[in-house]
Amino acid sequence: GQQVMQIPQYQHVQEGEDFTTYCNSSTTLSNIQWYKQRPGGHPVFLIQLVKSGEVKKQKRLTFQFGEAKKNSSLHITATQTTDVGTYFCASSRAAGNKLTFGGGTRVLVKP
């Protein structure tokens, strides 16, 4: 079945530094979504990418969908303590249908 793998599993970042987390698939994806889950909280939708090579920005967060639609990345610049949490990528085969989630990247920020 469809699988998405995320790396790294853990990311320790110094406050103010940049980092990138990656989502990879062995098959072509129709879309990619990114979610953020704060410690003790629930996943919250961040963004959706559907086009090859698509790049979207949300303030300090930059999301990219690979040209071959087999990978995606989330880049955070000038990391803040509010960025702490686990970031998940997910993909669905059809609108409204079930999502397959990656294992997540847990981000810890050192002040």
Add this chain to the structure above:
Amino acid sequence: DAGITQSPRYKITETGRQVTLMCHQTWSHSYMFWYRQDLGHGLRLIYYSAAADITDKGEVPDGYVVSRSKTENFPLTLESATRSQTSVYFCASSTGKSYEQYFGPGTRLTVT
């Protein structure tokens, strides 16, 4: 606007007991989902529903039962709870017109 709610938020039960986790959404979303979240496994889909009276299995359905008699409710029942079902359970909903899912606050279930 309450959105999507889950109850109870915390539950401790004994092995072999039946327990039902409730999920309620006020958006009239067509799709509803149940996930479990365990360390090292991320989010795994248990069951989902495309509409009232339509349900289907996800990745890890064994030991669980769902029903959806009304669009707004999607209860999850553990027929005979086992320790391996100790987990955090999330309910989510989606319009069906986009891929975005909205998650409830979760239920932390402990089976002793």
